[in-house]
Amino acid sequence: MSAPMSPEAEPARVPEGILVHPTGARSRRVHEAALRATCDLLDEGGLPAVTVDAIAERSGVSKATLYKHWPSKTAVAAEAFGRRMAETVALPDTGTARGDLAEQVRLVSAFYASPAGTVFAQLLAACVSDPGAAPYFRVYFLHGRRVAIGVLWERAVRRGEVDPAIDVETAIDILFGPLVFRLISGHRPLTPEEADAISGAALYGLLRHTSTGAD
Amino acid sequence: MSAPMSPEAEPARVPEGILVHPTGARSRRVHEAALRATCDLLDEGGLPAVTVDAIAERSGVSKATLYKHWPSKTAVAAEAFGRRMAETVALPDTGTARGDLAEQVRLVSAFYASPAGTVFAQLLAACVSDPGAAPYFRVYFLHGRRVAIGVLWERAVRRGEVDPAIDVETAIDILFGPLVFRLISGHRPLTPEEADAISGAALYGLLRHTSTGAD
Amino acid sequence: MSAPMSPEAEPARVPEGILVHPTGARSRRVHEAALRATCDLLDEGGLPAVTVDAIAERSGVSKATLYKHWPSKTAVAAEAFGRRMAETVALPDTGTARGDLAEQVRLVSAFYASPAGTVFAQLLAACVSDPGAAPYFRVYFLHGRRVAIGVLWERAVRRGEVDPAIDVETAIDILFGPLVFRLISGHRPLTPEEADAISGAALYGLLRHTSTGAD
Amino acid sequence: MSAPMSPEAEPARVPEGILVHPTGARSRRVHEAALRATCDLLDEGGLPAVTVDAIAERSGVSKATLYKHWPSKTAVAAEAFGRRMAETVALPDTGTARGDLAEQVRLVSAFYASPAGTVFAQLLAACVSDPGAAPYFRVYFLHGRRVAIGVLWERAVRRGEVDPAIDVETAIDILFGPLVFRLISGHRPLTPEEADAISGAALYGLLRHTSTGAD
DNA sequence: ACCTAACCGAGACGGTACGTCTTGTCTTGAT
DNA sequence: ATCAAGACAAGACGTACCGTCTCGGTTAGGT
Numbered sequence A, B, C, D: 001m002s003a004p005m006s007p008e009a010e011p012a013r014v015p016e017g018i019l020v021h022p023t024g025a026r027s028r029r030v031h032e033a034a035l036r037a038t039c040d041l042l043d044e045g046g047l048p049a050v051t052v053d054a055i056a057e058r059s060g061v062s063k064a065t066l067y068k069h070w071p072s073k074t075a076v077a078a079e080a081f082g083r084r085m086a087e088t089v090a091l092p093d094t095g096t097a098r099g100d101l102a103e104q105v106r107l108v109s110a111f112y113a114s115p116a117g118t119v120f121a122q123l124l125a126a127c128v129s130d131p132g133a134a135p136y137f138r139v140y141f142l143h144g145r146r147v148a149i150g151v152l153w154e155r156a157v158r159r160g161e162v163d164p165a166i167d168v169e170t171a172i173d174i175l176f177g178p179l180v181f182r183l184i185s186g187h188r189p190l191t192p193e194e195a196d197a198i199s200g201a202a203l204y205g206l207l208r209h210t211s212t213g214a215d
Numbered sequence E: 001a002c003c004t005a006a007c008c009g010a011g012a013c014g015g016t017a018c019g020t021c022t023t024g025t026c027t028t029g030a031t
Numbered sequence F: 001a002t003c004a005a006g007a008c009a010a011g012a013c014g015t016a017c018c019g020t021c022t023c024g025g026t027t028a029g030g031t
Helices: A027-049 A050-059 A062-067 A075-087 A096-112 A114-127 A131-159 A168-185 A192-204 B025-049 B052-059 B063-069 B073-088 B097-113 B116-127 B131-159 B170-186 B193-202 C026-049 C051-058 C063-068 C071-084 C095-113 C115-129 C131-159 C168-185 C194-206 D026-049 D052-059 D063-071 D073-088 D097-113 D115-129 D129-161 D168-185 D194-203
Strands: none
Touching: A027 A050, A027 A062, A027 A075, A027 A114, A027 D129, A050 A075, A062 A075, A062 B131, A075 A114, A075 A131, A096 A114, A096 A131, A096 A168, A096 A192, A096 C063, A114 A131, A114 A168, A114 B116, A114 B170, A114 C131, A131 A168, A131 B170, A131 C051, A131 C071, A168 A192, A168 B116, A168 B131, A168 B170, A168 B193, A192 B170, B025 B052, B025 B063, B025 B073, B025 B116, B052 B063, B063 B073, B073 B131, B073 C115, B097 B116, B097 B131, B097 B170, B116 B131, B116 B170, B116 D026, B131 B170, B170 B193, B193 C131, C026 C051, C026 C063, C026 C071, C026 C115, C026 C168, C051 C063, C051 C071, C051 D115, C071 C115, C071 C131, C095 C115, C095 C131, C095 C168, C095 C194, C115 C168, C115 D115, C115 D168, C131 D168, C168 D115, C168 D129, C168 D168, C168 D194, C194 D168, D026 D052, D026 D073, D026 D115, D052 D063, D052 D073, D063 D073, D073 D129, D097 D115, D097 D129, D097 D194, D115 D129, D115 D168, D129 D168, D168 D194
16 A cells, blocks of 8 residues: 555656656645546546546646646546545455355446446546556556455465466456456346356356266 | 348337438448448557548548437447458367367457457447447447357357356356456456466366365 | 419519429419418527528428529528518608608618517528529518608609609618618617617708808 | 737726637737638638638637637638728818718728628628627727718818718718618619719708709 | 329438537746 | 646537438329
8 A cells, every 4th residue: 555656755666657746745735636636526427527627627736737647537537546446345254265256246246337337447448548547547446456356366275265276367357357348348237146147157167067976 | 131220121120229220222322331431440540540520531421421320430330340340250169168168268369469359449448438339339249249159158058068057148258258358458468378278267167176086 | 462483474574583483383382381481480580590401391391392492591581571571561651751751761770670670680691691592582572662662752752852863772772771781780779769860861961051041 | 909809908998799818828829810811711702711610720720719719700700801901991081071971982882892892791791690790890890980981070070061960870871871781782783873872862861952042 | 084294292411610529738927 | 846727739529501312202284
């Protein structure tokens, strides 16, 4: 949680792609005013409501200054959204890996189906056409989520419940990629039942479990 | 594959959300000219190059007419892209389900990593902020793909190689959702190795295969 | 009042610039339906509300047919307005020429200040950018007015009250030109008092009346 | 003659209806570039050639900026035309009021019959359907003309040649209203002879000069 | 009673201009 | 030196209206 954008501290240790604001005293004030205004705008109208002019007007930070702190409005929105959502990550602990992971898939599915999930989808989509914003989204939002789930996975590996040969990144993508796909394309709903079907298939695999008896 | 937009044929059987242009004789000419021009634009500059004005200028179809045929430029691009890609679906046949599915994941991964994959990502992203275009993308692109993979899955089910309790939709999302997630967010590369890791984990499941010994 | 556009009668005796509709039986119906619809539109929103599409929709007359009967929408509006206003010309008879003319100036001033006067101004203005419509406005509206005032003038000439050397056309323009100028440019109001000031100055001339005797 | 649009000078003393652009340093450059381009367009194709897009392209001033400086393209054209014509007002001095006024009517009549007169008519007409532009036309064109003629009239009043009871505004309208009427409606030509007929009738009045004694 | 034109409705279409919106750069002046 | 305020160019957007056109259906008048 060390503030990765603290400018005067170590401006060199910059996560690649993330701007470090100019020199540095009123910067903090500017930074936070902009993020707060952007949060409000996100609440009111989602990403479409986040306009550089709107942020400038709300926050009292001028457009020129905004462009010194972020490469684009999407980056501001990504950072604002990421910070706001940072506290909402609550890890389940059901006692078993399959229980934890299934519950987590349910939770994320519910999150995607909520208003905040809409904003998430908008940000994800915006990053496609705005590559400069992608690092912000990864650092300020995705990273925290992946770390959290990494904890679950590590626990499961330690317990010997999951296949240790599988990379945690792969596991995450298999569990949540389907949800993301549905969120974006909207070809299927994001209900708890669907979430369970997905986690079930992901945990046990698509192949037939012939093992037990004769086929 | 009867032209689904032929108006006088069956104007009633409209896939929901897909516009059927008003009456309809010169319509066909207009429709195809617009799609052809849009394809060219997609080739040259991806979705950002697809502008209503550009389509109009290239195709000789006026803007007003374009808006009578499609709800937005994204819809035109989705239909154009979908039609163009319709023929490229080639199903592997390796003899086993796990071989077929793994190969298909590799193929799709390669597709996503290609220039056309970039356009795919742009369209997917655009549909988030342009709901009117989503049906076009689903009908003209996604549908064909899902049907094709459905064939693979059916074959696998018939062979008894995969778990028949798993819905084909769920299977598809688990196999390709991770690829889509990576394509959009760019947090991980789309290499053949990664594709294999994903298909492997999806086929065999995340849980530890205790099967060998006593359970 | 003889229908000057009756086609089968004498299609040759066409006032220059006025279209004579094709051959001729349903023509009358079309003609009148269009004019009636146009009148309604003029009432509701003035000339800006008169759109070719709007006339077509209201009247049930197709656009193509409208263009066979009139060169432009302004022409339709001019004819419609002219016919509608034809009956409103009421000539004053006060006993003296100066009384008649002054009263007429007051009446016309009041007309210009009324809603119908707004439409008159719009039509006049439209004729500048739509030369094809000008003949319609002259024939169906201005002509009747000028004829009516010509009667007044003739009477005044016969009575020996006005200068017989002055052309009636000149007299008309001097009396009403100022009103038209004000109507269009809006630099001065169109009140009864102003009307009297204008007719007074026009009747007695701008020069000082030294005639009587010593001053 | 003091630049009436200099913003920082006295932004309050605004002729009603005339926009005063927001703040204002580069404003002057923009303002003049737009007016110059508009003048060129007026020369080449009259008011119909004056298009917001055309002005923007020619002048390098963006459309959005144009709309911040003027309420409509007609307003730009009116200001451009007015400024351009400002220097052309040359007052006659024949020694007598009737000579001066008659000559002025001839001059204005000739002006109306010239290409510039066509533009004048177009602007006058456009102001009917574009009320926002009318103040511009009055302030930048009509006002100068009326002031100039006011000088003539004052001189005539001082000389005791004209009726001092007649308001200068009324006199102006009676002398030039007929010309404007003819210009717009085109019912009569604008020849020098007609101009003399008009000024003669206006100066001496319509009533018969009878009266008293010998002529 | 037909038959053959002309006429008509309906409305799609290309074209042109509109007025608005957002982005990212640049300038000015105050702190 | 930094910043707010905001003007500005660029260019896409979606709409409106125009005038032309193509399509069938209808009506009439000549046979």
